Amino acid sequence: xxxxxxxxxxxxxxxxxxxxxxxxxxxxxxxxxxxxxxxxxxxxxxxxxxxxxxxxxxxxxxxxxxxxxxxxxxxxxxxxxxxxxxxxxxxxxxxxxxxxxxxxxxxxxxxxxxxxxxxxxxxxxxxxxxxxxxxxxxxxxxxxxxxxxxxxxxx
Numbered sequence: 001x002x003x004x005x006x007x008x009x010x011x012x013x014x015x016x017x018x019x020x021x022x023x024x025x026x027x028x029x030x031x032x033x034x035x036x037x038x039x040x041x042x043x044x045x046x047x048x049x050x051x052x053x054x055x056x057x058x059x060x061x062x063x064x065x066x067x068x069x070x071x072x073x074x075x076x077x078x079x080x081x082x083x084x085x086x087x088x089x090x091x092x093x094x095x096x097x098x099x100x101x102x103x104x105x106x107x108x109x110x111x112x113x114x115x116x117x118x119x120x121x122x123x124x125x126x127x128x129x130x131x132x133x134x135x136x137x138x139x140x141x142x143x144x145x146x147x148x149x150x151x152x153x154x155x
Contacts, residue, residue, distance in 0.1 A: 002145065004030065005103060005131035012130060020149050027132050028100035031124065032092045034148045038141070040117045044084035045095070048127070049110025052079040054102070057111050061101045067094045087115070099126050 003012050004020040005027035012019070022030050035041065047054045055072060062068040071085070087095055095115070102112060106128035115124040121137020122145075136142040 002134045002136065002142070002149075003131060004149070007103075007129045007131065010129040010131075012133075014133060017133070018146075020146075022149060022152055024103055024131065025100075026152060027103055028096040028098075030149055030152050031099055031126075031132060032096040033152070034145055035095075036089060036092050037148050038120070038144055039089065040120050040122060041087065041089040041092075042118050043087040043095075044116045044118065045087050045098075046084045046114045046116070047082055047110070048112040048114060048125070049108075050080055050082060053108070053110045054098075054113060055079060057106050058098055058101045061105055062097055065094070065097060067091075068097070084116075099132070102126050102128060103131065 001014055001017040002020060003014060003017045004022040005024040006012055006019075007024065035043070058068065059072050098113070103126065106112065109127055109129075112125065112127040112130075115126070117123070120141060122141065123135040125133040125135075127133070134145060136145060
């Protein structure tokens with residue numbers, strides 16, 4: 001398990017997780033590059049709470065983002081569910097914007113999201129206070145994730 005972009009003053013409650021020193025403001029960028037470089041798609045995105053909580057935070061910030069507004073207009077009847085959204089490689093830039101918005105503007109755990117890879121043993125949890133938690137199912141993939149993240153730490 002690997003954590004980065006934890007809010008200042010927040011003590012992670014994940015035992016024995018590797019902590020990567022990646023600034024919070026770069027978390028969306030780092031996650032996008034990890035998922036893109038390793039071709040980890042398709043992905044399922046699920047709210048930790050209900051979609052309504054996520055949309056209430058993300059929509060005002062991404063009101064100028066056409067791709068998000070298309071999702072927003074289609075999702076009005078689904079806001080009280082936890083049904084997953086599918087994310088492909090072409091959608092990673094939008095996913096980055098959503099992650100950045102959650103980390104910057106969210107306050108409660110219910111406003112976070114989980115991202116599950118379909119074809120790889122990877123689960124990503126994006127929490128307002130906890131930052132980004134990656135649960136990686138094998139050491140080979142963990143090494144690849146570490147290598148991509150390390151490139152950002154050195155940049």
